[in-house]
Amino acid sequence: MIKVLLAEDQGMMRGALALLLGLEEDIEIVAQVGNGDEILPKALETRPDIALLDIELPGRSGLDAAADLRSGLPECRVLILTTFGRPGYLRRAMEAGACGFLVKDGPVEDLAAAIRRVLAGERVIDPGLAAAALGAGPNPLTQRERDVLAAAVDGATVADIAAKVHLSPATVRNYLSAAIGKTSTRNRMEAVRAARQNGWL
Amino acid sequence: MIKVLLAEDQGMMRGALALLLGLEEDIEIVAQVGNGDEILPKALETRPDIALLDIELPGRSGLDAAADLRSGLPECRVLILTTFGRPGYLRRAMEAGACGFLVKDGPVEDLAAAIRRVLAGERVIDPGLAAAALGAGPNPLTQRERDVLAAAVDGATVADIAAKVHLSPATVRNYLSAAIGKTSTRNRMEAVRAARQNGWL
DNA sequence: GGAGCCCTGGGACAAATGTCACGGGTCACC
DNA sequence: GGTGACCCGTGACATTTGTCCCAGGGCTCC
Numbered sequence: 001m002i003k004v005l006l007a008e009d010q011g012m013m014r015g016a017l018a019l020l021l022g023l024e025e026d027i028e029i030v031a032q033v034g035n036g037d038e039i040l041p042k043a044l045e046t047r048p049d050i051a052l053l054d055i056e057l058p059g060r061s062g063l064d065a066a067a068d069l070r071s072g073l074p075e076c077r078v079l080i081l082t083t084f085g086r087p088g089y090l091r092r093a094m095e096a097g098a099c100g101f102l103v104k105d106g107p108v109e110d111l112a113a114a115i116r117r118v119l120a121g122e123r124v125i126d127p128g129l130a131a132a133a134l135g136a137g138p139n140p141l142t143q144r145e146r147d148v149l150a151a152a153v154d155g156a157t158v159a160d161i162a163a164k165v166h167l168s169p170a171t172v173r174n175y176l177s178a179a180i181g182k183t184s185t186r187n188r189m190e191a192v193r194a195a196r197q198n199g200w201l
Numbered sequence: 202m203i204k205v206l207l208a209e210d211q212g213m214m215r216g217a218l219a220l221l222l223g224l225e226e227d228i229e230i231v232a233q234v235g236n237g238d239e240i241l242p243k244a245l246e247t248r249p250d251i252a253l254l255d256i257e258l259p260g261r262s263g264l265d266a267a268a269d270l271r272s273g274l275p276e277c278r279v280l281i282l283t284t285f286g287r288p289g290y291l292r293r294a295m296e297a298g299a300c301g302f303l304v305k306d307g308p309v310e311d312l313a314a315a316i317r318r319v320l321a322g323e324r325v326i327d328p329g330l331a332a333a334a335l336g337a338g339p340n341p342l343t344q345r346e347r348d349v350l351a352a353a354v355d356g357a358t359v360a361d362i363a364a365k366v367h368l369s370p371a372t373v374r375n376y377l378s379a380a381i382g383k384t385s386t387r388n389r390m391e392a393v394r395a396a397r398q399n400g401w402l
Numbered sequence: 403g404g405a406g407c408c409c410t411g412g413g414a415c416a417a418a419t420g421t422c423a424c425g426g427g428t429c430a431c432c
Numbered sequence: 433g434g435t436g437a438c439c440c441g442t443g444a445c446a447t448t449t450g451t452c453c454c455a456g457g458g459c460t461c462c
Contacts, residue, residue: 010284015309016217083211108216142408155390158449171410177450187418187450189356189390343438359419372440378420388420388448 002119005031005048007039007065008081009057013104017052017111024112036060040068048076050115053098055082055089063092070097077118081111085126087133088199100124139200140182148175149195152188203320206232206249208240208266209282210258214305218253218312225313237261241269249277251316254299256283256290264290264297271298278319282312286327288334289400301325340401341383349376350396353389 004021006029008014014032021027030046033039037059043051051069053062060068066078079100080093090101099118102110103126114124141149144165151164158176162169176188183194195201205222207230209215219230231247234240238260244252252270254263261269267279280301281294291302300319303311304327315325342350345366352365359377363370377389384395396402 010305011307012282012305012309012312013214013217016214016221019221019309020217081213104211104213106212108213108220111213144409154394155386155388155392157387167409168411170412173450174411175409177452180450185356186358187356191356193355345439369441371442374420375422375441378422381420 002027002050002115003030003046003048004028004115005033005039005043005046005051005076007033007036007052007057007062008054009034020108021112021115027112027115034058036062036065039065040072043069043073043076047073050077050079050118052079052081052115055080055084055093063089063096066093066096066098079114079118079124085129085132086197086199087129088139088201090125090129090133090199091138092199101129102126103129139198141179141195141200145175145179145182146195146201148172149179149188149192150201152176153192155189203228203251203316204231204247204249205229205316206234206240206244206247206252206277208234208237208253208258208263209255210235221309222313222316228313228316235259237263237266240266241273244270244274244277248274251278251280251319253280253282253316256281256285256294264293267294267297267299280315280319280325286330286333287398287400288330289340289402291326291330291334291400292339293400302330303327304330340399342380342396342401346376346380346383347396347402349373350380350389350393351402353377353393356390 004027006014006018008017011034014034018029018032022029030048031042033042036057039051039053039060053065055062062080062082066080069076069078078098079102080098081102081104082089083104085103093101100114100123102114102124106126117124147165148161151161156164158169158172162172165172176191179195180186180188180191183191185191185194205228207215207219209218212235215233215235219233222228223230231249232243234243237258240252240254240261254266256263263281263283267281270277270279279299280303281299282303282305283290284305286304294302301315301324303315303325307327318325348366349362352362357365359370359373363373366373380396381387381389381392384392386392386395
C-alpha cells in the first residue's frame with residue numbers, strides 16, 4: 001500500500017484528486033493539506049511514502065517544503081504537481097530533491113502511473129518541459145536583483161520597493177536597471193514577467 | 202439522468218471532475234472540452250441539461266460561452282465554476298444568464314449538490330461572494346478605458362497600446378489617466394490590477 | 403596582494419509616464 | 433434646440449522611470 005500526502009490549495013482539486021487516487025487499490029491518502037506550512041508536520045505525523053506537492057501554496061511554497069522533507073523525512077519521495085510548467089520551477093524542484101515533476105494539464109491517468117514509477121525509483125519529468133529547462137540557462141539574476149524584482153510586482157513605485165526592501169531609492173533603480181538589462185526587456189513589468197516565466201522569481 | 206457538459210482547461214482537473222461526477226448515479230458526462238470555442242458546437246451536438254463552465258479558458262471565455270448558450274440552447278442551464286471569486290465575474294455571469302456560480306476552493310461534495318439544485322430551478326451562488334458583489338459598485342469604466350487598460354497588461358508601453366488599439370498615443374495616455382483616476386490608483390499597473398480584481402476587465 | 407564579484411549608494415540626463423486644459427466630433431435624452 | 437455622455441485628438445507640464453557614470457566596502461579565489 002502506497003501512503004500518499006497531498007498538498008494542494010484548491011479545495012475542489014484537492015478533493016477530486018484524493019477521491020481519484022483513493023480509487024486505486026494500491027494507493028492510500030494518509031494526509032491532505034491546503035497550506036505549505038502544514039506539509040512537514042503532517043508528514044512527520046503520518047510518514048507517507050510519497051508527497052504530492054503543488055508549488056504555489058499559501059504559506060511555505062511547495063519547493064521549500066520539498067527541501068524540508070529532504071532533510072526532515074528523507075525516505076519520503078517528492079512529486080511536484082503544478083499548474084505552471086516554468087523551466088526554472090523544474091530546475092529548482094530538482095535542486096530541492098524532487099523525484100518527479102508533472103503539470104496539471106496532462107491526463108489524470110498519468111498521475112497514479114507517475115506515483116508508482118517514482119516509488120519504483122524512476123524520475124518522472126514532463127518531457128516537453130525537460131527540453132525547455134535545458135534550453136533556458138541558469139538564473140542570471142543576483143540575490144538583490146531578485147528581491148527588488150519580486151517587490152516590483154503589481155505596479156509598486158520605486159519608493160514602495162525601496163521601503164519594502166530597506167534600500168535607498170537610487171540603489172533600487174540600479175538593481176531594476178540591471179534586471180531589465182539581464183532579462184533583455186524594456187521596463188520593470190516586462191522584467192518581472194520574464195523572470196517569473198523562467199522561474200527566476 | 203442529468204446530462205452534463207464540462208468545460209475546463211486544466212486536463213487533470215477536467216479528468217478528475219469528470220470521473221468524480223461520473224460516479225454519481227444520476228449524472229452523466231456527455232461532453233468534455235478544454236477550449237471555449239468548442240462549447241457551443243459540442244452543446245448543440247450533445248444537448249446537455251447543464252453546462253459546467255470555467256471562466257478562464259483558451260479561446261472564448263466561459264462568460265461569453267454562457268451568453269452563447271443562452272441564445273443558442275436556452276434549455277441548457279449554466280453553472281460557472283472558477284478559480285477566482287471576483288465580484289465582477291459573478292455580476293457578469295448573472296448578466297450572461299448563469300444559474301449558479303461556484304469557486305473551486307470549496308469542497309468537491311458541493312459540486313454534485315449544486316448541479317442538482319440548479320436543475321431543480323434554484324440559483325446557487327457562493328455566499329461569501331454574493332455579499333462582495335453587492336458591495337462593489339457597477340463598472341465605472343468606459344468601453345475605451347477598458348480596451349486601453351486591457352492592452353496595458355504586462356508592461357506594454359504607451360506606443361504598444363496605441364498600436365494595439367489603433368489610437369493616438371496622446372489619447373491612450375488620456376484614457377489611462379482617466380482609468381487611474383476612476384480606480385483611485387497611482388499608475389497603470391495598479392489600475393489594471395484593481396480593474397481585474399473587480400472584474401471590470 | 404590583486405582580480406573579480408556583489409552590495410550599497412550618489413549624480414546627471416534622456417525618455418516615458420501621469421496630469422491638466424483645451425479643442426472638435428457623434429449620439430442620446432429631455 | 434440644449435445638455436450631457438462618450439469619443440478622439442493636441443499641447444504643455446511635473447514627475448517618474450530607465451540609463452550611465454562614479455565610488456567605497458565586503459567577500460572569495462588565485
